[in-house]
Structure formats: C-alpha cells, structure tokens
Amino acid sequence: MAVSYAVQDGVALVTFENPPVNGLNHATRSGIVEAVRRAQDDAQVVAIVLTGGGSVFSGGADITEFNTPAAIAEPNLHTVIAAVESSTKPVVAAVNKLAMGGGLELALGAHYRVATPDAQVALPEVKIGLLPGAGGTQRLPRAIGLGIALKMIVGGEPVAASKLAGGQLFDEIVEGDFIAGAVAFARQAAARGALPRVREREIAAGDAHAVFAQAREQIAQAAKHFPAPGKCIESVEHGQQHGFDAGLVRERECFAELLESPESRALRHAFFGERAASKIPDVPSNTPARPIREVGVIGAGTMGGGITMNFINAGLPVVLVETKQDALDRGLATIRKNYERNVKSGKLTAEQLESRMALIRSSLSFDDLKSADLIIEAVFEELSVKKQVFEKIDAIAKAGAILASNTSTLDVDKIAAFTKRPEDVVGMHFFSPANVMKLLEVVRGEKTAKDVLATVMVLAKKIRKTAVVSGVCDGFIGNRMVEQYVRQALEMLEEGGLPEQIDKAIEQFGFAMGPFRMSDLAGNDIGWAIRKRRSIENPSLVYSKIADRLCEDGRFGQKTGGGWYDYQAGDRTAHPSKRVDDMIVAYSAETGKARRTLADAEIVERLVFALVNEGAKILEEGIASKASDIDMVYLTGYGFPLFRGGPMLYADMVGLGHVKQAMERYAAATGDTFWSKPATLLTELAAQGRRFNG
Numbered sequence: 001m002a003v004s005y006a007v008q009d010g011v012a013l014v015t016f017e018n019p020p021v022n023g024l025n026h027a028t029r030s031g032i033v034e035a036v037r038r039a040q041d042d043a044q045v046v047a048i049v050l051t052g053g054g055s056v057f058s059g060g061a062d063i064t065e066f067n068t069p070a071a072i073a074e075p076n077l078h079t080v081i082a083a084v085e086s087s088t089k090p091v092v093a094a095v096n097k098l099a100m101g102g103g104l105e106l107a108l109g110a111h112y113r114v115a116t117p118d119a120q121v122a123l124p125e126v127k128i129g130l131l132p133g134a135g136g137t138q139r140l141p142r143a144i145g146l147g148i149a150l151k152m153i154v155g156g157e158p159v160a161a162s163k164l165a166g167g168q169l170f171d172e173i174v175e176g177d178f179i180a181g182a183v184a185f186a187r188q189a190a191a192r193g194a195l196p197r198v199r200e201r202e203i204a205a206g207d208a209h210a211v212f213a214q215a216r217e218q219i220a221q222a223a224k225h226f227p228a229p230g231k232c233i234e235s236v237e238h239g240q241q242h243g244f245d246a247g248l249v250r251e252r253e254c255f256a257e258l259l260e261s262p263e264s265r266a267l268r269h270a271f272f273g274e275r276a277a278s279k280i281p282d283v284p285s286n287t288p289a290r291p292i293r294e295v296g297v298i299g300a301g302t303m304g305g306g307i308t309m310n311f312i313n314a315g316l317p318v319v320l321v322e323t324k325q326d327a328l329d330r331g332l333a334t335i336r337k338n339y340e341r342n343v344k345s346g347k348l349t350a351e352q353l354e355s356r357m358a359l360i361r362s363s364l365s366f367d368d369l370k371s372a373d374l375i376i377e378a379v380f381e382e383l384s385v386k387k388q389v390f391e392k393i394d395a396i397a398k399a400g401a402i403l404a405s406n407t408s409t410l411d412v413d414k415i416a417a418f419t420k421r422p423e424d425v426v427g428m429h430f431f432s433p434a435n436v437m438k439l440l441e442v443v444r445g446e447k448t449a450k451d452v453l454a455t456v457m458v459l460a461k462k463i464r465k466t467a468v469v470s471g472v473c474d475g476f477i478g479n480r481m482v483e484q485y486v487r488q489a490l491e492m493l494e495e496g497g498l499p500e501q502i503d504k505a506i507e508q509f510g511f512a513m514g515p516f517r518m519s520d521l522a523g524n525d526i527g528w529a530i531r532k533r534r535s536i537e538n539p540s541l542v543y544s545k546i547a548d549r550l551c552e553d554g555r556f557g558q559k560t561g562g563g564w565y566d567y568q569a570g571d572r573t574a575h576p577s578k579r580v581d582d583m584i585v586a587y588s589a590e591t592g593k594a595r596r597t598l599a600d601a602e603i604v605e606r607l608v609f610a611l612v613n614e615g616a617k618i619l620e621e622g623i624a625s626k627a628s629d630i631d632m633v634y635l636t637g638y639g640f641p642l643f644r645g646g647p648m649l650y651a652d653m654v655g656l657g658h659v660k661q662a663m664e665r666y667a668a669a670t671g672d673t674f675w676s677k678p679a680t681l682l683t684e685l686a687a688q689g690r691r692f693n694g
C-alpha cells in the first residue's frame, strides 16, 4: 500500500509511503487522489492531513520512473494537485523534514501547510536542466513573494522551512508530536471554514521589473550554456504579468522545451550517471563493507597530503607515514596552509582547523600502520619503490586491511602480486589536487575482492568523491583516453595548427582549458619523463617529438616562465610565444609536413572523437562497465563541459554514424592509423544506428 488512510479526531490522515524519499510514483499519485476523494465522502471527516511516511514528506518525482510511461501516466502530478486544491474539505500538507520538487509543488496545492522545525524545502529541477513543471513557478511566487521565489526556482538550493514560516509558506511550525499537531491544526482550519488557495493570491512583487532584471543579470554567465535558469525566469514573469492560468500554460511550454534540450539531457545523464557509477554489475548492492575507522597514508607529497585531507575532513583519523622528517614536516605544513586559506575565506573556523589537524598522527615508522583499516600509498611512481612499500605493508597491516595504491600509470596486478593478499589490494587513483578534485578512479585488480570494492565505493561517498571503477590497463580510463586527445593536439601542431588556435577552439566547445594551457599548468616535464620511460621500455615506440623539443628548451610551463606559451612573473596569463610558434613551423618542415589551415570544427572533432574512440575501446574491453562511467570520469576529472554530458553522450547526441564518417575523413586526410582503425564497438553500434548509452 503506497498510501494509507486513517481517521483521527475527525481528520483524515493520508500518509504516502515510497521509500527512500517518498518519490511520487504512479501508485503513490493514484493513492493520494483516491484517498482525497474518499475523504470527501467520509461523513466523519472535516479536514485532511497529507503527510509522508518514514522520515520525509517527499523528494519529488520518483527517479526510478524517469523516462518511463509511468512517469506521465494519469493521474499525473497536475491531476493530483488539482484534486487536492479542489477538495471541499481543507487539506493540510504536513511537511516532515523535506519537500523537494514535486513534493513541494504538491504541498503548494494544499490549502494549508505545516512543517517540522527541521524541514527544508527546495525546487531543484533547474539542476537537471528543467523547471518545476507542476505549477511550482506559479504557486511559489504567490506563496512567498517574487524575489525569494525566483531565487529558489532559479538557484535550486534548499531553504529552511522556519525561514518561510508565519503565513508565507508555512502556517505553523509544529513543535513536539508532529502528526498530533498537524491534526489539531486541521481541526482548527475546518472550524474556520475557509479554503484558501495559493493560486488565488496576488504576487507580492515590489518593483517586479527590477527583480526580473536582477535575476537575469545573475544568470547571464550560466545562461550561455544552460537554458533552464532563463526559462525559469520567463515562466515566473509570464505568470506575474498575465495571471496564474496563462503562467501555467507557459510553464508547461517551457518545461517541454527544456526536456528536449541537449543541456538538460546532459545534466540528467550526469545526475543518473553519478548514481549508476556506484553500482558495480557483479558486486551485489548488499555486499557488506569492511569497517574503516582509521586510514594510513604513505607519502606526504603532492598527493599524500591531499588524500589525507579528504579523510580528516570526513572525521576519519589518519596515520601519515614518511621516510624523512623534513618531508613529513613539509607535507604537514602544506596541509595546514591549505586549511589556513579556508579559515581566511571564512569556510572554516580556527578551531575546526585545529581539530582536523589533530586527526593526523604523523610518523616515520611503518609500524604505526598496524591499526589502519585502509592503507593508501602515494610514494614515488616507480615499480621498485612500490614493491618495497607493498612488501613492507603486507608484513605489517592487520588481517582484512585494504591496501591501496594511488599509482597513475603502474600495473595494479603487479603491485598486488608483491603481497600475499592480492584480494585486499585495489587502486585508488585520486586526481590532483586530491582534496579538491571530485573524481576517484577505483582500479579493480584481477584478484580484488568484491567486498574491498564495495568498501571503497561506500568510503568514496563519505569523502564526497565520484568513484568510478576501472579495470587494469595503461592509464586506466581517464589518462588512457587523454593520451589520444593529447596525441591529436600534437599531430595538429605538426599539420598546421598553433597552441593558441587549438586551445581556443576546444575552449569554445566548452572545455575549461585547452590541452596546451593545461600542459603548461601541470608541467610539461611530467609527460616528458613518462615518454622517456616508455621509450626505454619499448624502443620501437613512435610519437611526435615536438613536445620533447619544448622540454629540451627548458620550457616546462608556468613554473619555468614559459612552456607552449610565455608567462610573465607572477601572472598565469598565457601569451602566444613567437619562439615556440617558430619552433613548431620548423618542426613541420623538418618532418616534411606541408602546413595547412585547420578549421576550428576539425580541431574540436579530432580532439573529442579521439576521446570517443578510445572510450569505445575501453568499453569493448570491459575496462569500464558502462558508457556513463566514462562520461563521469570526464565530467568530474578532466573538465569536459557538463552541458555536453561527457564524450560518450556527446557522441550519442551527434550520432555514432557521424563520428564514424568523420573518422574515415580524417584517416584519408592524415594517414593516421588511429582514424583508420576505429573501435569495433563504435563500428558495430554505428552500423546498427545504436548508441553507447542505451
């Protein structure tokens, strides 16, 4: 039973229940309509209380119903709200804890609203590129006034019910027994006899023109790529100018437009992709996680420090181990400095800083890792060093402890084989800066136990990371793909492009930073070292030497005052460099390549489709278990524009046939075998007119 009906003291108590957040699925909607109708005919009933069972009122639409016919089947939410609003007996929405989206719209249809003191309300649809489509853009301004309603609709952030009390949105905040209070309130409402409806109220607008103008100004930046905030304003404004019914019509039109927009598709994809990423196909969701009460981190360098911060931020104590006191001191000082910056900006108090630092136990002895439930190493990226470290921790760590490596390029199976417990070994690939970046690639070794994976996924949530599982391969998901992207960028330099043009083209597409600016920021010497190592491992390796030339010239990037661009001291602005541009032109001549003008569209396609094709191979090989996982890696770790939904969704939207044809064109134009050997999966799906994402 999704909806229960009981009569208490002459009041019909209608309780809907659809765990975990009482999503308004078809059964719940039907049940509410049915119960409200029943109450009309129930002679002993004078009023109705509508409330959510369990711990919340309602989180809104049921996301498991999204994109299914049930989502819009009658009674839809409009019909439910109409049934509530037209009830001949007063309906009181009793909002316990949370009313979001459709949940709040439903409450707005009631004649009265009461809330628990801790209740929060929000209309968060804008965050998935939509607007509240069940009257929210019309009723909320009438309930709480134009300015604050616009802020809630356009921003999507939750607001405390207590701030909207005193007749604005809530008629009463009920202290003590909530249901008893709501029932008592409903009896008083029945005695009053009135049936106030939000839709009949005037909008308290003040200088409406100025309010709308200010709202438009505030979204101007985001509106470049996201239409939803503008549509929210348009819908509210129409209702303010032409009345409730006309506003409702415009709201529906705007909703339908947004639903079809690529930006909303991208945002919804990211929303569901995040949830899907935490599900691993062959690891049941009820797999018990190992308890993690203390974490060990080895290495207090760039990554070790950031990794430590993640755990202490979440209240988990960390044992931080280094080889030398000065390295340890430097690491701790960097962590402290990071927090001090937060204190300065007001994000953290000085007490919080100290209590976080107090969670770190620093040590020069591996013996102190004995009590850790999870040990993450972030030492130098050399297999011999990793071997030493893993042999040591294998001897020390307690039974059942998870042993993780933050390696970005080494083989996790080889690392696992350094221990006698490869089933406890997993890759936890954080991204720099590790205390900031959302992405965590969880690298599943051949022998990694399922409960180890389940534990790491739970822990990732606790430290607010988006965890994506990757199989073992060179570069895992993200770096393996980015290698092809960078390779294309370098190829295009040889063919006729210059850093500035290539960066600008892809930044115009929406990337925060093009490949050359990015490389200057990270340091060109990192890739140089990797290329040198690989050339030794594989002497027949062929790659463009153009980036090596740059490094041979000492141009490591921002840190040396020059890389692909020139930089002035203390300034991160990239200025095109004549020296580098001349070097590029000379390199083309040396390699016998006739330079040509590259169109921006070609630059974008070659960079993005390089990602797509490698992504297809990654899927085909089972390194990623679903296309949305790859998209999550790119959205959260590589600055891929959110409004495009990630490389695989972008390819789906332009059509895989189009991608395939473009690859054939580039194969013919460049002779590059990367283009002439498309991934089998891409070829097959394109031939069948199918997509990566279902």
Ligand code: NAI
Binding pocket: 298, 299, 300, 301, 302, 303, 304, 321, 322, 323, 324, 327, 377, 378, 379, 380, 381, 382, 385, 388, 389, 406, 407, 408, 409, 429, 430, 431, 432
């Ligand atoms: P780093 O050079 O900044 O720090 C390494 C630290 O490990 C140094 O403080 C060193 O004293 C310490 N160390 C070395 N051997 C040790 C041992 N036997 N016992 C204890 N401590 C030891 O290096 P970084 O950049 O932090 O990288 C660490 C790991 O993280 C590497 O595997 C790297 O590939 C990986 N990684 C690095 C990223 C980056 O952007 N820097 C991104 C993702 C992963």
